[in-house]
Structures are given as structure tokens and as C-alpha cells.
Amino acid sequence: MTEESTETAPRSGYRYYVLAMLIVVYTFNFVDRQILGILKDSIQVELKLTDTQVGLMGGIAFAALYSTLGIPIAWLADRYSRTSIMTAALTLWSGFTAACGLATGFWSLFALRMGVGVGEAGGVAPAYSLISDYFPPRQRARALAAFSFGIPLGMGLGILAGGLIAARVDWRWAFGAVGLAGLIIAPLFKLTVRDPRRGAFDGVAGAPPVKAASFATVARLVTRKASFWLLAFGAASSSVCGYGVAFWLPTFFQRSLGLTLTQTAWYYSAITFVGGIAGIWLGGSLADRFGGKTKSAYAVVPAVCFAIALPFFFLSLNAPSLALAFPLFLVPTALNLAWLGPVITAVQHLAPAHMRATASAMFLLINNLVGIALGTYYFGWASDLLKPMFGQESIRYAIYSGGAFYLVAAALLLLGSRSLKKDWVD
Numbered sequence: 001m002t003e004e005s006t007e008t009a010p011r012s013g014y015r016y017y018v019l020a021m022l023i024v025v026y027t028f029n030f031v032d033r034q035i036l037g038i039l040k041d042s043i044q045v046e047l048k049l050t051d052t053q054v055g056l057m058g059g060i061a062f063a064a065l066y067s068t069l070g071i072p073i074a075w076l077a078d079r080y081s082r083t084s085i086m087t088a089a090l091t092l093w094s095g096f097t098a099a100c101g102l103a104t105g106f107w108s109l110f111a112l113r114m115g116v117g118v119g120e121a122g123g124v125a126p127a128y129s130l131i132s133d134y135f136p137p138r139q140r141a142r143a144l145a146a147f148s149f150g151i152p153l154g155m156g157l158g159i160l161a162g163g164l165i166a167a168r169v170d171w172r173w174a175f176g177a178v179g180l181a182g183l184i185i186a187p188l189f190k191l192t193v194r195d196p197r198r199g200a201f202d203g204v205a206g207a208p209p210v211k212a213a214s215f216a217t218v219a220r221l222v223t224r225k226a227s228f229w230l231l232a233f234g235a236a237s238s239s240v241c242g243y244g245v246a247f248w249l250p251t252f253f254q255r256s257l258g259l260t261l262t263q264t265a266w267y268y269s270a271i272t273f274v275g276g277i278a279g280i281w282l283g284g285s286l287a288d289r290f291g292g293k294t295k296s297a298y299a300v301v302p303a304v305c306f307a308i309a310l311p312f313f314f315l316s317l318n319a320p321s322l323a324l325a326f327p328l329f330l331v332p333t334a335l336n337l338a339w340l341g342p343v344i345t346a347v348q349h350l351a352p353a354h355m356r357a358t359a360s361a362m363f364l365l366i367n368n369l370v371g372i373a374l375g376t377y378y379f380g381w382a383s384d385l386l387k388p389m390f391g392q393e394s395i396r397y398a399i400y401s402g403g404a405f406y407l408v409a410a411a412l413l414l415l416g417s418r419s420l421k422k423d424w425v426d
Contacts, residue, residue, distance in 0.1 A: 152276020
């Protein structure tokens with residue numbers, strides 16, 4: 001049963017309520033995904049783990065099933081109730097997050113983080129599809145950008161709540177608290193968010209819904225488009241640095257700058273909140289403004305942002321004081337997330353409405369397998385590799401090396417901008 005509303009265009013006030021609820025769910029998605037970043041030093045001490053092992057838990061343990069299960073779950077979301085799928089996903093990942101507080105060693109925590117990934121596999125692609133059916137094309141980039149506020153909100157809240165709870169009690173209670181909060185939200189989401197008719201703002205007014213396409217049909221359509229591959233690997237390249245740095249910066253603040261866990265929680269959560277929200281909204285606004293004139297803007301805007309971010313990335317890591325470092329960190333934090341609204345909107349328009357969830361999941365498969373799995377692991381591996389030369393400063397030099405991924409991302413997105421007009425589906 002699809003449980004779709006018969007409304008052709010959801011009322012304006014209600015659609016913003018739905019968007020707010022989706023942001024809340026996405027916030028918990030990132031709280032539970034990123035909380036390991038602020039807790040990992042405490043976990044390392046108790047469970048005697050290396051940086052490489054922690055990188056594996058934050059990377060491949062989460063990303064393997066999160067990315068691959070996203071495809072079949074999105075296939076279901078193109079056919080059945082997207083809100084039911086998201087409710088089940090939220091319940092599952094929140095439960096596994098709470099259970100992480102019971103881990104006794106590397107393998108038990110690794111397995112529980114895989115469980116978090118299983119749950120979160122159903123939390124994003126269905127949401128992209130819902131937003132595209134609640135907002136018309138002219139507002140879609142801003143709506144998807146607003147949804148992406150869940151990333152800095154979730155990261156910031158995970159850093160702040162996780163750090164403060166761990167400092168006051170311990171890391172086990174931090175996992176339990178945020179997991180329980182997600183379990184409370186799940187029934188409210190299910191009871192108040194409806195599934196709208198698919199494609200209500202697309203195609204011919206009054207036309208009957210189109211039957212969902214097979215995975216093979218969607219795959220043949222999008223994989224033949226050069227812009228799909230270039231957007232996916234461009235975003236993935238930026239995510240290697242984005243996810244990796246977000247996961248390891250708390251370690252940098254504590255090891256290289258000497259901040260306590262509580263100080264790191266306040267300092268880094270403020271950077272994430274302010275910079276992340278500003279950057280996401282900037283990217284979505286610029287894409288909606290220039291995208292009406294040329295479809296290439298949806299790729300050019302984030303490419304330019306990555307190029308500008310790179311020098312600020314290095315300046316922030318070498319600032320002489322925390323006061324000066326704060327505004328410098330805001331710039332790359334903002335520009336690193338500016339791609340979300342433009343690129344996700346472009347991906348939505350590489351396939352018709354009845355294929356969007358599956359097409360989004362294919363994009364997310366590439367972005368997350370490369371970005372989360374490689375990024376989080378890479379910085380931990382590089383830190384261990386460089387430790388004989390640089391000691392406690394090894395994480396600083398590991399982070400330096402990741403800046404090259406911004407250049408790769410910018411180059412791929414600029415190439416992708418050349419074929420977007422041809423590949424676009426209105």
C-alpha cells in the first residue's frame with residue numbers, strides 16, 4: 001500500500017511543517033552518525049583502540065551497509081509509503097545508537113555501528129523524494145538545502161551533547177541519551193507526516209501517477225548520463241575531506257591545541273552550527289537564483305565554493321589563536337557544505353518523479369562509500385602512518401593532506417556542468 005495523499009499540491013503551511021519534521025529526522029540521522037567523532041578519544045582510552053581502528057568504525061562499519069542497503073530501500077520508497085519507511089529507519093538507527101553504549105571492545109562496537117548504518121540507509125533518499133513532491137521546481141533547491149540543515153544541526157548537536165554528557169558522566173551514557181531521543185521522535189513523525197502524490201508538481205496537471213520503474217530501468221537511465229557520474233564522484237571527493245575532517249577535528253583540537261573535551265564540544269559545535277547552516281543556505285540560494293538561467297549553475301556554484309575553501313582550510317589549521325581560528329574555520333565549513341542544495345537538486349532532475357528515490361540512492365551509494373568509508377578511515381590511517389615522524393601532531397598533517405580532495409571535487413563538478421543541460425529532466 002502506498003498510503004499516498006490524493007492532493008495534487010500540498011497546502012503551503014503544511015508543506016513547511018513536513019519540511020521541519022524532515023529536518024528534525026535528518027538532524028537525528030547526523031547526531032547518531034557523527035557522535036562517535038567527539039567520543040572517540042574517550043572510547044580509545046577505555047577500549048585501547050588505534051586511530052586506524054576508530055577510523056574503520058566511523059567509516060566502513062557505518063558506510064558499507066548504509067550505502068548498499070540504500071538502493072533496495074529506495075526501490076521500496078518509489079513504490080510504498082515513504083513515511084513508513086523513514087519511521088522504521090529512525091527507530092532502528094536510534095535503537096542501535098543507544099546500544100553502542102553497551103560495547104565492550106572493537107568488534108562489538110564495530111557491529112553496532114553497522115546496525116546504525118542499516119537503519120540510516122532508509123532515512124535520506126525517501127526524504128529527497130518527499131521534498132520534491134511537496135515543493136515546486138522553483139523552490140526545490142532551497143527546500144533541499146533547508147533539509148540539509150540537518151547535517152550541521154545534527155553534527156553540532158552530536159558534538160555538543162555527546163561531549164558534555166561524556167565529560168559529566170561517560171561516553172556510554174552519551175550514546176544512550178541521543179538514541180532514546182530518536183526513539184521518542186519516531187511515532188510523532190509517522191502520525192503527522194503524510195505521503196503526497198508523486199510528481200504533483202511535475203508533468204501534466206491532473207495526469208494519473210506513473211507506475212514506479214524497475215531498478216534496471218532507473219540504472220540504465222542515469223548511468224548513461226555523464227553528469228550523474230561527474231556529480232556523484234565530485235560530491236564524493238568533497239565528502240572524503242568533509243566527513244573525514246568533521247570526524248577528526250575534535251581530535252586535532254584536543255591533541256594539537258590542548259582543548260579539553262568540554263571546550264572542544266562548545267568550540268567545534270559552534271563552528272558547525274554557524275558555518276554549516278550559512279553554507280548550505282548560500283549554496284541553495286545561489287543555485288535557485290542562477291539555475292533558472294543556466295542548468296550548469298547547479299554544478300558550477302559548488303565547484304567555485306570548493307576552490308575558495310581550500311586556502312581557508314589551511315589558514316584555519318595554522319591560526320595563531322583560537323579567537324582568530326574561529327572565523328577562519330567558518331569559511332571552509334560553510335563552503336564545504338554549499339554543494340548539498342545544488343547537487344542534490346540536479347540529481348533529482350536526472351530522472352523523472354517516479355524514479356527519484358532510486359536515482360538518489362544510487363548517487364548516495366557512491367557519495368557515501370567513497371566519502372564516509374574512505375574519508376573517515378583515511379585520516380586515521382594517515383595519522384598512524386605519520387605518528388613516528390610527528391607524534392601527537394600527526395593528525396594535523398593527516399588533515400593537511402586531505403585538502404587535495406577539494407581540488408578533485410571542483411574539477412569533476414566543472415566537467416559535470418557541461419552536460420547538465422542535456423541530461424536534465426523537467
